[in-house]
Structure formats: C-alpha cells, structure tokens
Amino acid sequence: MKWLLVVLMVTATVASDVLQSFEMKRSGEQSVGARGMVRLLRLIAQRRFLILAIGCLAVSFFSFMALVQTEALSFVVPASAASYVFETILARFMLKERVGPRRIAGTLIVLAGVALIGG
Amino acid sequence: MNVSESSPNPRPHHLIRTYAVVALFIALKAVGNLSLAWGMKHSTHYLEALLDPAVALGVALLILSVLTRMALLSMADLSFVLPVTAIGYVLAAFLGKTFLHETVTPQRWAGTVLIVIGAALVGSTSESTTGDRA
Numbered sequence: 201m202k203w204l205l206v207v208l209m210v211t212a213t214v215a216s217d218v219l220q221s222f223e224m225k226r227s228g229e230q231s232v233g234a235r236g237m238v239r240l241l242r243l244i245a246q247r248r249f250l251i252l253a254i255g256c257l258a259v260s261f262f263s264f265m266a267l268v269q270t271e272a273l274s275f276v277v278p279a280s281a282a283s284y285v286f287e288t289i290l291a292r293f294m295l296k297e298r299v300g301p302r303r304i305a306g307t308l309i310v311l312a313g314v315a316l317i318g319g
Numbered sequence: 320m321n322v323s324e325s326s327p328n329p330r331p332h333h334l335i336r337t338y339a340v341v342a343l344f345i346a347l348k349a350v351g352n353l354s355l356a357w358g359m360k361h362s363t364h365y366l367e368a369l370l371d372p373a374v375a376l377g378v379a380l381l382i383l384s385v386l387t388r389m390a391l392l393s394m395a396d397l398s399f400v401l402p403v404t405a406i407g408y409v410l411a412a413f414l415g416k417t418f419l420h421e422t423v424t425p426q427r428w429a430g431t432v433l434i435v436i437g438a439a440l441v442g443s444t445s446e447s448t449t450g451d452r453a
Contacts, residue, residue, distance in 0.1 A: 220388075302441070316429050
C-alpha cells in the first residue's frame with residue numbers, strides 16, 4: 201500500500217506539472233495582479249488540460265496526506281522528490297525544453313538536498 | 320526564439336519579472352504552510368481546525384500560490400521552475416525554526432545548503448528555452 205501511494209503521488213504530481221506547463225506555455229504570459237488572477241481562473245475553466253491538472257494536483261495532495269498519516273515525513277518528502285527526475289526528463293522530451301548539463305547538475309544537487317531534508 | 324540553456328539572457332526585464340514571481344510564489348507557499356501548520360497545531364479536533372482562522376488563511380494563501388505558480392509556468396520552463404522554487408524548503412526550515420520552534424538538524428541544514436547551490440546553478444541558465452509561448 202505504501203509504495204502504491206508513492207507511485208500515485210509521484211505520477212499525479214508529474215502529470216499535473218507537465219499539463220500545467222504545456223497549457224501555460226500556450227496561453228501566453230500571465231500576470232499575478234488581481235486582474236491576472238481572475239484571468240487565470242477563467243483560463244482554468246476554459247482549458248480541459250488545466251482542469252485535469254488541478255484534479256491531478258488534488259490526487260497528489262491527498263496521496264501525500266495519506267502517506268504522512270502512516271509513514272515518517274523523512275520517507276515521504278524524499279520519495280515525493282522523485283517527481284523532479286521524471287519531470288525534467290518529460291520537460292526535455294515532451295515540452296521540448298533545452299535541458300543542458302548545468303540544469304541537469306543543478307536539479308540533481310537539489311534532489312540530493314531534498315533527500316537530506318527528509319532524512 | 321529558441322535559446323540554449325546557458326545563453327546570455329536577451330530579455331533582462333523578463334528575467335527580473337520571472338524572479339519577482341518566483342519570490343512571490345515562495346513567500347505565499349511558505350507563509351501559507353506556516354499558517355496552516357500553526358492553526359493545525361492549535362486545534363484539538365480535525366473539524367475545529369477547518370474553522371480556525373489561521374487554517375483558513377493558510378488554505379487561501381496556498382490556493383493563491385497554486386495560481387501564482389501557473390503564471391510562473393507561463394513565463395519560464397518547467398525544468399527551471401522546479402529546482403529554483405525548491406528554495407522554499409530553505410525558507411520553510413527557517414520559518415519552522417523561528418515561529419514553530421521546530422528542531423532543524425545539521426543534516427537538514429546540509430540539505431538546505433545543497434538546495435541553494437543546485438537552485439543557483441539552475442538559476443544561472445536561461446529561464447525560458449522554448450519559443451512556443453504565445
């Protein structure tokens with residue numbers, strides 16, 4: 201059950217972030233003022249991938265909550281950081297981002313840091 | 320416009336704007352989590368916690384943080400946003416120690432140092448390398 205929840209949490213996080221990034225790249229730059237927030241909410245209502253992304257975010261959140269109820273935070277936090285690896289790979293191949301050596305090295309160092317924080 | 324990850328940034332104003340939104344997202348998430356944790360720790364029952372003003376404020380700030388992150392993803396690459404916003408873990412450690420009197424072990428401080436180094440390394444790359452933003 202523990203590993204099933206980890207897989208669910210990581211998969212939902214990855215799906216949510218990739219879908220959000222895909223749709224937000226298409227939508228043009230958004231602002232974060234009051235009007236920008238209203239426009240963002242309207243955008244979410246109009247784009248089905250963004251609605252799906254919010255659904256995945258909810259699945260990820262509740263999987264995380266279910267995990268911390270039974271497992272130590274020192275296990276759950278590093279386990280959730282596995283999404284960094286999958287998201288960086290998908291960003292390269294699905295979102296066509298330029299992920300060079302410096303970005304890969306930085307991401308791996310951050311991953312090690314998150315693992316240490318959870319430990 | 321496709322740029323390599325290490326190209327000099329052709330749009331300095333865009334970079335400043337992106338980092339301002341990164342800072343806003345990190346602040347909203349950190350204060351939201353702090354408020355949520357504060358409210359949860361001061362409530363005895365789960366249902367009571369949902370009515371606690373600190374919990375309500377925390378949830379509102381976390382919803383705003385989700386929207387801010389979506390705006391951020393409209394400006395920058397996902398592979399840039401992920402490591403750079405991990406700086407939030409460092410802020411969470413400081414806030415937890417300062418306001419909730421949580422113990423931050425040397426191992427946890429070592430982790431925060433690694434996150435800062437990794438985020439700085441990713442931050443030195445171009446924030447947007449795809450040209451398909453509308």
